[in-house]
Amino acid sequence: MPLELLESPDLDANKREGLWTLNFGPQHPATHTTLRLVLQLDGEIVVDAEPDIGFLHSGFEKLGEVLDFNQYVTIVDRMNYISPLANEIAWHHAVEKLLGIELTPRCIYIRTIFAELMRMHDHLLCLGACVLDLGGATAFMYALNARETIYEICERASGQRFHTSYTRVGGLLYDVTDDWVNMVRDFVRNFPKVYRDFSGLVMKNRIFVERTRDVGVLSREEAIAGGATGPIARASGVTRDLRRDEPYLAYDDFDFDVCASQGGDCYARFQVRMMEMLESVKIIQQAIDKLPKGPIFATDTGKTGMPDKTEVYRSIEGLIHHFESIMPNRQMQAPKESIYAATESPNGELGYYIVGDGSFRAYRARTRPPSLLHFALFPKLIRGCMLSDVVAVLGSINIIAAELDR
Amino acid sequence: MPNESTNSATGEIEAVQTRLAELLPWVALDWSQFRNQTRVICPAGDLLKCLIAFKAVGFDQLTDLTAVDLLEYGNVNDRFEVVYCLLNVDTGLRLIAKIYLNEPNLTIPSATSVWFGADWLEREVYDMYGILFTGHPNFKRLLLPQEFQSFPLRKDYPVKGRGERHNFPVITRAES
Amino acid sequence: MATEINKQLGDNIFLTKLDAAASWARANSLWPMPFATACCGIELMSTAASKHDLARFGCEVMRFSPRQCDLMIVAGRVVMKMLPVLQRIWLQMPEPKWCISMGACACTGGVFDTYAVVQGIDRFMPVDVYVPGCPPRPEQLIRSIIDLQEKIQSGGTVNAREFKLRILPEGPSRYDEDELLRIRERNGFKFEDPKYDPIH
Numbered sequence: 001m002p003l004e005l006l007e008s009p010d011l012d013a014n015k016r017e018g019l020w021t022l023n024f025g026p027q028h029p030a031t032h033t034t035l036r037l038v039l040q041l042d043g044e045i046v047v048d049a050e051p052d053i054g055f056l057h058s059g060f061e062k063l064g065e066v067l068d069f070n071q072y073v074t075i076v077d078r079m080n081y082i083s084p085l086a087n088e089i090a091w092h093h094a095v096e097k098l099l100g101i102e103l104t105p106r107c108i109y110i111r112t113i114f115a116e117l118m119r120m121h122d123h124l125l126c127l128g129a130c131v132l133d134l135g136g137a138t139a140f141m142y143a144l145n146a147r148e149t150i151y152e153i154c155e156r157a158s159g160q161r162f163h164t165s166y167t168r169v170g171g172l173l174y175d176v177t178d179d180w181v182n183m184v185r186d187f188v189r190n191f192p193k194v195y196r197d198f199s200g201l202v203m204k205n206r207i208f209v210e211r212t213r214d215v216g217v218l219s220r221e222e223a224i225a226g227g228a229t230g231p232i233a234r235a236s237g238v239t240r241d242l243r244r245d246e247p248y249l250a251y252d253d254f255d256f257d258v259c260a261s262q263g264g265d266c267y268a269r270f271q272v273r274m275m276e277m278l279e280s281v282k283i284i285q286q287a288i289d290k291l292p293k294g295p296i297f298a299t300d301t302g303k304t305g306m307p308d309k310t311e312v313y314r315s316i317e318g319l320i321h322h323f324e325s326i327m328p329n330r331q332m333q334a335p336k337e338s339i340y341a342a343t344e345s346p347n348g349e350l351g352y353y354i355v356g357d358g359s360f361r362a363y364r365a366r367t368r369p370p371s372l373l374h375f376a377l378f379p380k381l382i383r384g385c386m387l388s389d390v391v392a393v394l395g396s397i398n399i400i401a402a403e404l405d406r
Numbered sequence: 407m408p409n410e411s412t413n414s415a416t417g418e419i420e421a422v423q424t425r426l427a428e429l430l431p432w433v434a435l436d437w438s439q440f441r442n443q444t445r446v447i448c449p450a451g452d453l454l455k456c457l458i459a460f461k462a463v464g465f466d467q468l469t470d471l472t473a474v475d476l477l478e479y480g481n482v483n484d485r486f487e488v489v490y491c492l493l494n495v496d497t498g499l500r501l502i503a504k505i506y507l508n509e510p511n512l513t514i515p516s517a518t519s520v521w522f523g524a525d526w527l528e529r530e531v532y533d534m535y536g537i538l539f540t541g542h543p544n545f546k547r548l549l550l551p552q553e554f555q556s557f558p559l560r561k562d563y564p565v566k567g568r569g570e571r572h573n574f575p576v577i578t579r580a581e582s
Numbered sequence: 583m584a585t586e587i588n589k590q591l592g593d594n595i596f597l598t599k600l601d602a603a604a605s606w607a608r609a610n611s612l613w614p615m616p617f618a619t620a621c622c623g624i625e626l627m628s629t630a631a632s633k634h635d636l637a638r639f640g641c642e643v644m645r646f647s648p649r650q651c652d653l654m655i656v657a658g659r660v661v662m663k664m665l666p667v668l669q670r671i672w673l674q675m676p677e678p679k680w681c682i683s684m685g686a687c688a689c690t691g692g693v694f695d696t697y698a699v700v701q702g703i704d705r706f707m708p709v710d711v712y713v714p715g716c717p718p719r720p721e722q723l724i725r726s727i728i729d730l731q732e733k734i735q736s737g738g739t740v741n742a743r744e745f746k747l748r749i750l751p752e753g754p755s756r757y758d759e760d761e762l763l764r765i766r767e768r769n770g771f772k773f774e775d776p777k778y779d780p781i782h
Contacts, residue, residue, distance in 0.1 A: 026667055027617060029646040034619050034664060054549035055664045056619055059696030061534075062558060062565055074693060081621035097441060125624070144631035151628075162625060162717050224467050224495050227523030238495060245498045337440050340470065340491050340502055353489060355474055363479060368470040368491070376526040402620050405549055550698070551663050558697050567697025568768075574665050574700075577672065577707045 019047060024390065026055045032129060033401035035375070037390070044387050049379045053404055060406040064365025068331070069095045069169050072365065077163040079367065080403040083122035085114045085154065086345045088167040093248055094341035094352035095362075098334055101170045105250075105292040110176055111167065112250045113184060113287045114157075115343070116280040120191070121150045122346030122398075123231075123273040124198075130270070130395025131202055134211055139201040146194045149187050156180045169332075171297035174309060181288060188284045191277075199274060212266035216381035216393035219264060226380070227373035230348025231276065232397055234260040235268040242344035249343075254286045266396035331360035340368075347371060347398055371404040418499050419444050422463050429459040445502045453505055454515040457490070461520050465492035465501055468517065471527035473535045477561040485509050486537060490517070507537065516542040534559035602735075608652070608678065609731040610640040615651035615675065617668060620658030622685040622717040629720035641727050648674040653730070656709075657717075659687030661698045665706060672707050680734065682726055683709045686716040 025036040034055035040048040063075050069092075076087040089111050096103065103111075128143025151161040157176050158164035166173050202208055218228065223236040233240065241258040243251040259275035261268040297307065307325070311318030325331060334356030342351030348370030357363035374397045381393050426435065433456060436447040448456040470491040476482045484506035492501045507514065516539040517524040528539045529548035536557040539545060546552060554570070556563050618626055629636050636642040645651050648671045660668055672681070683703055686692035689712045691701035703709060710733060713726045 026664065027646070027671055032618075033623060033658070054547075054551070055667070056659070056661060057549040057663065057698050058659055058661055058694045059558065059565070059698045062696055063694070066565055078621055078693075081624055084621075100441065125627075129627075141632045144628060145633060148628065148631075148633045161719065162621065225521050225523060227468055227521070227527075229469075240495055240498070338445075338474075338489075338502075339441060339443060340500070342469075349469065351470060351491070353470060353472055353491065355479075357479055364472075364474045366470070366472040366474075366489075368472075372526060372530070373523055376523065563697070565696055571662055571697060571700055572705070574706050575669075576705065577669055579708045 018042070022387070026052075029133065032399075035394075035399060035401060035404070037378075039382075039387070039390065041387060046382050046385055046387060046390065049382050049390075051375055051378055053375065053401075055405065056401040057405040058402070061365055061367065064362050066361070068359075068361040069334075072362070073167060074163070074165045076367070077165055078402060079369070079406065080122070080345065080347060080350070080371075080400045081163075082125045082400060083118035083346045084163050085166060086118040086122070086343070087350065088165065089115050089118075089249075090341075090343040090345055090350040091352055092167045092169060093343050094339065094354050095169055095334075097341040098337065098339045098354050098356055099169065099332065100335075101298050103170065103298055104295050106175075106294045107171050107296045107298070108250045109287050109291050110157075110172060110296070112254075113284050113291075114154075114166070115249065116283045116287075117150055117153060117184070117187075119280045119346040120277050121147055123277050126346075126395070126398040127198075127202060127270060127273060130392065131205075131208060133391045133395055134208060136201065136205065136208065139198060142194065142198050142201065146191070146198075153180065153183050153187060156183060168297075175296050181291065184284065184288055188281050188288070191281050195274075195277060195281075203271070203274060209267060211389070212270060212392050212396065215266045215385055215389045216396060217264045218377065218381055222377070222380060223264075226377045228348070228377060229370055229373070230344065230346070231259075231272045232269055232348065232374055232377075234258070235272045236264040237262045242342060242349060246342075250287065251283075253290070254283050256283050266392050269396040333358050333360060334362075338364075342368065345370065347400065347403070348374065367403075367406055369403045369406065371399050371401075375399050375404055415442065415499065418497060419501075422499070422501070425463045426459055429462060430455060443500065443502060445504060447504050447506070450505045450507060450514065454517075454520075456503065457517050457520050460490075460492055460501065460503065464494045464497065464499070466521075467493040467495050468521035468523050468527070469493045469500075471517070471524055471531060473531045473537055473559075475535060475559065475561045486512065486535060488514065488531065488537065512536060513538045513540055515540055516545075518542055533557070536560070605735045605737075609734040611643075612641045612653040612680075612727070612731070613643045613645050613651045614641060614653045614655050615646070615648050615671070616644050616655050616657060617671065618655075618657040619660060619664060620687065622657035622688070625717040625720060626655060626657045626684065626723065629723045634720040634724065636724065636727070639724060639727055639731070648672075649676065651675055652679050654679065654681045655684055655723075656681065656688045656703055657684040659685075659692065659694055660700045660703050662700065663698075665700050665703075668703065669707055680710045680730055681708060682711045682713060682723075682730060684713045684723060684726070685718055686714060689714065692716055 020041040022039040022041055024039055026034045036052040036055065038050045038052060039046050060075055060079060064072050067075065073088050073091060076091040077084045079087045124143040124147050128140040132140040154164050155161040157180050158166040158173055218236045220237045223233045223238050237260060239258055239260045244258055256279045259272050259279060261272050307318045307321040312322040336356060336358050338353065338355040340351055340353045342349045349368065350370060351368035353366035353368065354362045355364040378397065382390060423437065433449060433452050438445045468490060472489050474487040474489065476484055476487055486507040488505050488507060490503040492503060514537065516528055518528065519541065526548055528542055529545065531537050532539065533547045533549050534557060547554065556568065616623065616626055628634060630642060630644065652675065654672060654675060656668065683689045687694060688703050691699050711726045711730045713722055715722055
């Protein structure tokens with residue numbers, strides 16, 4: 001309990017004398033990417049922390065106003081780059097809600113499978129990298145090995161292993177093959193073994209447990225008022241999961257549990273992430289068994305959806321259809337309305353606030369990034385902890401700089 | 407199934423509307439619906455009172471706070487729209503509250519006293535649009551460098567900027 | 583004479599130039615400084631991890647202190663706020679040093695042709711190898727490291743004379759065509775060219 005070490009737990013930095021100021025970042029191995037923290041230290045105890053962000057601000061939202069709904073998917077990809085497809089699904093979920101498009105069952109199922117694969121993808125790297133920062137390189141190698149299989153699955157479906165740009169308004173880039181289905185089946189069949197290895201290396205590792213338990217505690221009230229969502233809120237006892245509470249895609253059809261914990265500390269956050277991976281396996285297994293046949297593009301919406309690529313290359317109708325869905329003056333037009341739609345991304349609630357202005361591009365494409373609100377909570381989490389806990393807390397809230405700064 | 411949830415949501419929204427009418431009898435709120443999403447337009451003058459009332463009727467999380475520059479939107483008289491996305495964590499009810507602002511007076515009260523999560527969101531809105539929030543504990547730019555002059559998400563700012571990205575010293579091999 | 587020595591010592595002695603020996607040692611013990619800012623950083627992690635295993639090429643000792651490194655891998659886009667940091671870290675690295683610009687964003691700005699992103703780090707600092715791709719596959723990064731090793735071996739000198747000769751910036755000019763047009767526009771120049779559109 002680091003707080004007890006302080007004789008008088010008066011954490012107001014202005015009232016204390018003889019504090020050290022330590023600059024942490026922007027280029028530091030534990031920040032993974034680019035964050036800067038200015039820490040006020042009393043000996044080894046962190047009295048205050050002021051995050052300085054924006055070292056990766058690249059104008060995503062300005063680009064969202066220039067590119068159309070299909071083009072912008074290449075940009076949202078690069079937002080949370082440890083689970084790229086989850087961003088695409090969230091973006092097109094919002095766009096389809098604005099345009100009022102109903103997806104086909106096959107498309108919904110494929111997207112659900114990918115959303116869950118991305119959840120595992122994200123959690124594996126988050127856990128692996130945090131363990132690496134805390135001094136254990138082995139678990140990181142195990143995690144990245146499992147991630148390589150997911151990269152291969154992405155590559156088989158879309159042709160790109162990292163930034164897939166796989167979703168389209170009302171559909172997907174390509175249909176998946178039986179080969180892909182088998183790959184996913186193999187992956188989820190083998191995953192429990194990977195999980196057992198990984199979990200043995202991490203969750204029962206005494207050093208890891210002692211460095212994360214009772215560190216960076218977030219209470220339920222703070223989590224709610226501070227806007228925390230996803231695994232971080234669930235680790236603090238907020239049992240809210242958009243997959244269950246506002247079912248989108250095919251989550252209504254599946255049987256899965258919402259993982260939550262009461263601890264609120266770093267260990268609880270890791271525990272929730274670990275448990276969620278097993279729930280994802282459960283969802284993928286159900287989805288892959290029920291994967292419906294049929295088209296992947298919504299057809300009843302006229303010229304909104306893009307046609308299948310094979311059709312574009314082989315028939316004149318397909319070519320005309322493709323032309324109509326690409327040319328700016330012939331595309332479907334978004335209503336002059338605004339909408340907020342959110343999905344449960346691996347990191348929390350990833351929402352988009354889109355304003356349509358009657359064309360096929362967003363007038364305003366606002367991203368509600370979970371990382372931004374989580375990182376704003378960081379000073380609250382770290383006050384009273386030790387300097388070495390900064391790394392554990394940063395790893396447990398999984399800050400992705402590109403999503404944070406956009 | 408969808409009908410059922412819509413009906414219950416409509417009921418909840420009606421309850422919220424009646425409670426807000428009791429709390430803020432003098433404020434004229436403009437309600438609308440789009441694809442099952444409830445929006446409400448608040449008068450800019452009573453913003454803080456509205457936000458406190460929203461929290462009192464159960465919206466305990468500020469999901470998102472953003473702004474829209476309506477310069478090129480067409481058929482609107484206002485310049486900026488500030489959007490508050492609210493959520494009741496227990497019931498899952500969402501509400502989108504909006505206010506409109508115009509050029510000379512871009513100052514609104516900060517929501518940090520109501521939801522402390524508004525802290526960085528408000529700084530970001532200032533960073534991108536130049537809207538000022540009074541009563542914010544630590545008000546400065548969030549993402550861009552402190553010495554940056556423009557507000558890049560305004561519609562009159564070009565996508566490629568005004569040359570700021572080229573304004574750095576060059577290091578050659580011999581110098582490094 | 584060489585044959586005489588060979589006869590006496592067998593394979594125990596090599597005759598070579600000092601330059602070549604030093605370059606060989608440098609090329610095969612690169613210590614990278616991963617300046618990972620974005621997506622490419624994750625691919626850099628994949629490259630270093632078990633499947634692709636950068637250690638096979640003598641390049642796996644990632645050090646996060648620039649004082650210990652001789653190869654900077656700039657992985658990911660560099661924005662206005664980050665460029666001074668990058669330059670400072672580059673200046674802190676001891677000679678001889680090399681730089682790999684990994685990914686489209688570090689090379690040219692990539693898809694992010696916006697107000698905040700530096701359109702290629704080579705405008706502001708020297709770069710030895712460019713790796714295309716968004717992000718490049720691990721194989722591509724490995725290829726670039728092999729290329730860099732060849733470059734070091736073929737061009738290296740003990741006192742790094744070849745670096746001293748390069749006194750001019752290596753990247754493109756500071757202003758691209760669009761930028762110049764915009765500056766002229768601000769100064770009251772009217773455009774007749776219909777192709778020019780300040781937004782697209």
